[in-house]
Amino acid sequence: MGPLAYLKTQFAVHLLIGFVFVVSGLLINSVQLCTLVLWPLSKQLYRRLNCRLAYSLWSQLVMLLEWWSCTECTLFTDQATVDRFGKEHVVVILNHNFEIDFLCGWTMCERFGVLGSSKVLAKRELLYVPLIGWTWYFLEIVFCKRRWEEDRDTVIRGLERLADYPEYMWFLLYCEGTRFTEKKHRVSMEVAASKGLPALKYHLLPRTKGFTTAVQCLRGTVAAVYDVTLNFRGNKNPSLLGILYGKKYEADMCVRRFPLEEIPLDEKEAAQWLHKLYQEKDALQEMYNQKGVFPGEQFKPARRPWTLLNFLFWATVLLSPLFSCVFGVFASGSPLLILTFLGFLWSPPANRSN
Structure with a gap:
């Protein structure tokens, strides 16, 4: 094991990374609280500021995936779809099979x-979780109790508020509602059989209410639905702990773009469209298991430096006093010490290939 790989396994280093994330997150939440005074004066300014504050927190997690573990993400799609990334409001449907699938999704969000x-x-329980839930609250995230009779009006109001959102947004939906497990899959397929729906091998039966409501409420704002099917090479099952220990994974993401005009207006027909989509996703997973690749051209969007620079900024600000206290270093020199220390952890930039 080389010195860099050894360093990534050390609890003290993990503790420092966690310290930076938690303390910076609390500071960011405090600033977000102050921005509430802007809402009645300029709602769009409030939103733009909070987008950037949220980026400063979430990008630290993306940094761990991209720069710390050096995990590679490959897109399987077409050039026309890639050209639209980051230039339109969309609903993203992602399978929920892995612990870090959201992080791979965030990586693509960051790169575009x-x-x-x-x-x-x-x-709704996440609303009360420090850092994550609090940041989402200021971002106008839609929270629900998963009981549609109680959620319907809340979800509709929350979605309708996003109609004039000033920044291009990717609205992520886990239509399966929960992460895939063998037990949940068995129960889900029993429900599918009772409803006369085809069995799925790699997915749970999608819950249609959230999808159909999102499409109806955001029609006129959202331009398309991106269907994303994720898998990892070598049949790996990655974890957040593995990322923290610097384990490198290779993620493959098949992305298909469906213009919103192709999705039926009728709720029942839209639900049928979603069930058909999941049957296609199942076929894509079967193809991947057999061939090791998804169909389509391969794209590897280049990593951007901002996630790393953002983390270095927070690490310098928050760890400088700590290092100054422990090692007796002059405060003026400690930022350079931290930058030098963390700069040692840099990995070579990924090669871009289209």
């Missing part, structure tokens, strides 16, 4: 400039 404005339909 929409990380700060990315949205999700989240469980």
